[in-house]
Amino acid sequence: MALNYLFIAFFIVSFLLCIVKTVIGIFWPEVAFGDAEIFSAAVKSTFDMAETGFKISIGYAGAFTLWLGLMKVGEEGGVIDKLSKWVSPLFSKLFPEVPKNHAAHGAMMMNISANMLGLDNAATPMGLRAMKELQEINPNKERASNAQIMFLVLNTSGLTIIPLSIMVIIAERSQGLINPTEYFLPILATTFSSTLAGLIAVSLVQKLKLYQYRVVWLYLIGISVFMAGMVLVYQYLAEQEQSIFTSILGGGLILGLITWFVWNGYKKKINVYDTFIEGAKEGFGVAVKIIPFLVGILVAIGLFRVSGGLDLITDFFALFVNDDIAQSLPTALTKPFSGGGARAVMIETIDSQMKAVYDLYKETTPEINPTLLESKSILEGMKTIPSRMVAIMQGSTETTFYVLAVYFGSVGIKNTRHAVGCGLIADAAGIIAAIFMTYLFFQ
Numbered sequence: 001m002a003l004n005y006l007f008i009a010f011f012i013v014s015f016l017l018c019i020v021k022t023v024i025g026i027f028w029p030e031v032a033f034g035d036a037e038i039f040s041a042a043v044k045s046t047f048d049m050a051e052t053g054f055k056i057s058i059g060y061a062g063a064f065t066l067w068l069g070l071m072k073v074g075e076e077g078g079v080i081d082k083l084s085k086w087v088s089p090l091f092s093k094l095f096p097e098v099p100k101n102h103a104a105h106g107a108m109m110m111n112i113s114a115n116m117l118g119l120d121n122a123a124t125p126m127g128l129r130a131m132k133e134l135q136e137i138n139p140n141k142e143r144a145s146n147a148q149i150m151f152l153v154l155n156t157s158g159l160t161i162i163p164l165s166i167m168v169i170i171a172e173r174s175q176g177l178i179n180p181t182e183y184f185l186p187i188l189a190t191t192f193s194s195t196l197a198g199l200i201a202v203s204l205v206q207k208l209k210l211y212q213y214r215v216v217w218l219y220l221i222g223i224s225v226f227m228a229g230m231v232l233v234y235q236y237l238a239e240q241e242q243s244i245f246t247s248i249l250g251g252g253l254i255l256g257l258i259t260w261f262v263w264n265g266y267k268k269k270i271n272v273y274d275t276f277i278e279g280a281k282e283g284f285g286v287a288v289k290i291i292p293f294l295v296g297i298l299v300a301i302g303l304f305r306v307s308g309g310l311d312l313i314t315d316f317f318a319l320f321v322n323d324d325i326a327q328s329l330p331t332a333l334t335k336p337f338s339g340g341g342a343r344a345v346m347i348e349t350i351d352s353q354m355k356a357v358y359d360l361y362k363e364t365t366p367e368i369n370p371t372l373l374e375s376k377s378i379l380e381g382m383k384t385i386p387s388r389m390v391a392i393m394q395g396s397t398e399t400t401f402y403v404l405a406v407y408f409g410s411v412g413i414k415n416t417r418h419a420v421g422c423g424l425i426a427d428a429a430g431i432i433a434a435i436f437m438t439y440l441f442f443q
Contacts, residue, residue, distance in 0.1 A: 010300035014307035049302035053295035065283030067125035072279020077264035080106035095147040104133035135411040157198035157426040158398040166395030186437035190396035193433035198426030293409025328389040354381030
């Protein structure tokens with residue numbers, strides 16, 4: 001129901017804001033908020049975002065086909081059962097309504113692992129498969145179960161060990177002058193904080209009392225020790241070695257997992273190829289099934305952004321924070337609605353920081369060499385607090401409403417219950433942690 005009310009609110013608020021902007025644009029054109037042509041821009045946005053939603057869904061077809069085929073091989077080969085048994089002691093506490101060693105445990109484990117490695121294309125089909133498994137044991141097919149909500153919030157909180165996407169962006173924008181692995185530790189700490197906040201929020205609502213179980217503490221301590229070990233390894237590696245380590249850890253684990261699936265299928269004497277094809281046939285159907293849900297949420301969010309609603313929210317929060325944080329808020333507040341939009345805002349913030357440095361040097365040191373001026377503006381602009389902060393925010397939070405629409409839409413869930421609220425709590429914790437980590441690591 002929460003998603004339904006948000007969907008309605010996006011359209012009504014956007015329409016009212018368009019009226020206000022039009023009136024101001026006609027009668028007081030000197031006021032920045034006014035825009036006499038806002039209705040044309042809003043209508044264009046609806047068509048653009050509808051097309052974007054369709055392209056994203058169809059673009060997923062290849063990844064869905066591949067990974068759903070591999071998941072089928074993993075099931076028939078017994079790998080999913082093994083993964084389920086490994087995580088069953090913890091998952092039986094987090095998801096008490098899911099039977100012990102259920103196939104959903106293995107699918108959720110694979111999804112969370114892929115997310116931690118920054119492999120979004122692999123994580124999404126695994127997550128949809130997990131949601132399908134959970135839906136099969138859901139007594140009310142239109143109402144999200146406790147297990148589905150817990151899984152979705154853990155997914156949206158985005159625990160990440162290797163933030164591949166943000167590291168690529170940093171490398172490109174800095175033209176190699178900034179080591180992208182500088183962001184490894186702060187993003188790791190930030191996503192751990194958001195995941196923990198999401199876990200606590202859902203546990204309180206569902207009255208799970210996880211603190212009573214020793215196994216939960218053992219897993220949390222184990223994960224923390226593993227993360228600390230990763231930090232130590234990264235600290236002692238040279239820059240080039242860090243890149244190699246990242247590549248081996250991410251790509252090696254995924255390719256190893258695929259090989260494990262195929263090998264176990266061979267040992268079980270199943271027809272691996274035919275089994276893969278059987279599972280892969282679901283891929284295109286899943287991609288098509290999520291089109292209406294994805295188009296609907298993207299159109300509503302795009303309209304809200306174009307009408308100025310998101311800017312008003314950002315301006316309101318900016319009244320209570322310093323200038324560095326205020327410049328980072330547009331990225332933080334855009335991310336739960338649109339990953340692509342947040343990425344664009346992040347790049348715009350970084351570019352504005354580099355331009356400010358460029359203009360300062362141009363004014364104070366007019367005789368500076370143009371090549372040196374460019375490199376200094378890139379290097380120092382990328383090292384400002386706002387540039388650092390938006391990068392950590394972009395790498396540490398998830399597109400909550402997008403994930404809600406895709407995951408719940410794929411299994412026909414209409415009543416999302418407390419999923420939105422708990423997901424946004426995790427997002428808020430991620431934003432706060434990103435601010436704190438920026439100052440801790442880079443000030």
